[in-house]
Amino acid sequence: MTTNRKSPTVGRRRLGTELRKRRETAGLSLEIVAERLExxxxxxxxxETGSTAVNPRDVRDLLSIYDTPAPVVEELIALCRESREKGWWHQYSSVLTSAYVDFESAASKIRMYEQLVVPGLLQTEEYMRALVQGGRPDFRDDEIAVKLRIRRERQSLLSQDDPIDLWVVLDEAVVSRPVGGDKVMREQLKRLAVAAKLPNVTIQLLPFETGAHAGMDGTFAILDFSEQGESSVIFAENATGGLFLERREELRTYNLIFNYIREKALSPEESAELIEELAEEPLWKSRLRATG
Structure with a gap:
């Protein structure tokens, strides 16, 4: 299974950026352009912000106002058409709560900090099921099936011909809570151990004894893109989907936070060794013996 790495959302952002640059180079204000475009x-x-789809006619009219050379016009019209194509996830829009999957599909590198659960790209199916059932007991079986299908599609990003580079820092709480019970969580830990050996995956554990640290405000992901001129995006997750951040200062802050966290975490080698040990002797088993 191969996931299409093109993203309509990212395409709209690239197109918007190019159109804004063309307008500014032409020395025209938004007011003047709007007046000419009626x-x-x-x-x-x-x-210009990529927050809405645009049709090829409007793009051509805008580029005409900016006196854009014909070859550039055709290039941007092609980008416009590409940005209007629907991604594989569009059929699941009724259950997706944010545009994260859209951005993820086009990312070349993702760095993330997770406080409570194994990231979707690294979850086993039984872990996924237990997570959805535990977090949303109101979901019907068909809704759960769709969510599982989406996550399986997403996971192909790690194994396709041009895989993403994934770097994950997991709080120790992630590997301490037996989501789905002992058997399910042991299998999940084994999956993490296997994933940690992939050349494009880095996993680090942030131990409890670290105490206070830079990531205590919550889970986040930094998505980087290989397209020239495409800026990174921060996704801060919450129960209703999440918040996308992309201002320069926000990017700088979250890059600093991620670097602080990874420096506090165990090394990838130490983390892989500990995950393998936990799959055989889980923390929740030790706690049960201590309290028994």
Missing amino acids: CSQSKVSRI
Whole structure:
């Protein structure tokens, strides 16, 4: 199974950035462009931020206003058409709570800190099922099946011909809670141990004894893209989907936070060794013996 690495959302952002640069080079304000295009300023602004789809005719009209050379016009029209194509995940839009999967599909590198659960790209199916059932007991069986299908699709990003580079720092709480029970969690730990040996996957554990650390405000992911001029995106997760951040200062802050966390964490080698040990002698078993 191969996941299409193109992302409509990322394509719209790239197109918007190029259109904004063309407008600024032409020395035109949003007001003037909106007047010539006979539309609202907010429409032009939404196009430039990539927050709305744009049709090829509007792109051609905008580039005409900016006196753009014909070869560049055709290149950006092609990008416009590409950005209007639907990704594989579109059919699941009724159950997806954010555009994260869209960004993830186009990322070349993802760095993330996770406080409570194994990231979706590294979950076993039984762990996924237990997580969904435990977190949302109101979900029907068919809704759970769709969520599992989406995560299986996403996981192909790690094994396709051009896999993403994944670097994960897991709080020790992630490997301490037996989601799904003893057997399910042991299998999940074994999956982590196997994944840690992949050349494109780095896993580090942040032990409890670290105490206070830079990531205590919550789980986040930093998504980097290989396309020239495409800026990184921060995704801070919450129960209703999450928040996307992309201002320069926000990117700088989260890059610093991730670097602080990984420096406090066990090395990848130490982490892999500990995960293998925990698969054989889990922390929850030790706790049961201590309290028994």
